[in-house]
Amino acid sequence: MFDTMQVGRRIRQARIEKNMTQMALADAMGVSYQAVSNWERGNSMPDISKLPELCELLGVTFEQLMGGPSREAKTVEKVLDGAPVTVQEAAEVASLLPPETVRESAEKAKAGEEVDFSSLMALAPFLDEGYLDAMAEQLGKTDMKKVIALAPFLSSGELDRLAQRARDTDYGSLVALAPFLEERTLNDLATSLAAQEAPEVKQLVGLAQFLGESTLEKLMDKLQAKGLTWKQLLPFAPFLSQETLKTLLR
DSSP states (O other): OOOHHHHHHHHHHHHHHTTOOHHHHHHHHTSOHHHHHHHHHTSOOOOGGGHHHHHHHHTOOHHHHHTSSOHHHHHHHHHHTTOOOOHHHHHHTGGGSOHHHHHHHHHHHHTTOOOOHHHHHHHGGGSOHHHHHHHHHHHTTTOHHHHHHHGGGSOHHHHHHHHHHHHHHOHHHHHHHGGGSOHHHHHHHHHHHHTSSSOOHHHHHHHHTTSOHHHHHHHHHHHHHTTOOHHHHGGGGGGSOHHHHHHHHO
16 A cells, blocks of 8 residues: 555645645645645545646646555556556555445455455445445355454444354354444343353353443342352453452352
8 A cells, every 4th residue: 555644745845846835735626724734644645536636736747746656556547547446456545546436346356356355454444334234244154254354344233243143153253243342232142141041151251341330240140140159250350340249259
């Protein structure tokens, strides 16, 4: 991927050499002053459709702006020319591309194009939840590790479905998904696990760090009622309040 900080420095340098203020460049580009400021700090990039105009205003070539000939520069030129790009190419310049172009590239994965998952992950922040949910649903049938990598970008509904599926089949995946689940979902999962005839303490301990204090207190009551001793409940100790620990010991 190209270095947005370096591109930002080149934008700033070219603007200064043109004796233009950030405000003047913003007015000429039809964008806000904050947008130009973010470009120059490397926080964001100009929309790809505005790059030719930006180069013309700054008096630089596209290659100069991008720091010389590179794969990324060639990919941007292909997009500007309306040529199709691969998933790998789109991943390298995703922050510049319109959402529709990103999605068109990602669709090639469904069409059978040979795609490495790291490229799809690079596109994930730029794809809508609906598309990513469908991708996760498909991947979940064969590779939960990849689904977990996508978890930060999935909808709460899809995460809930995946967690329910993992509850009975894949303890490790359930715990890995836990940081991304809503409190209600975590509480329901923990409650249902504790209600089993022979609760798996290991599963519940894995979820404990993500549960609220009141939920943990209720779990301790349920597990004690099922005959678990304080020694069996000891792994929960780091997550319990002092008062709950004293109650268990009594």
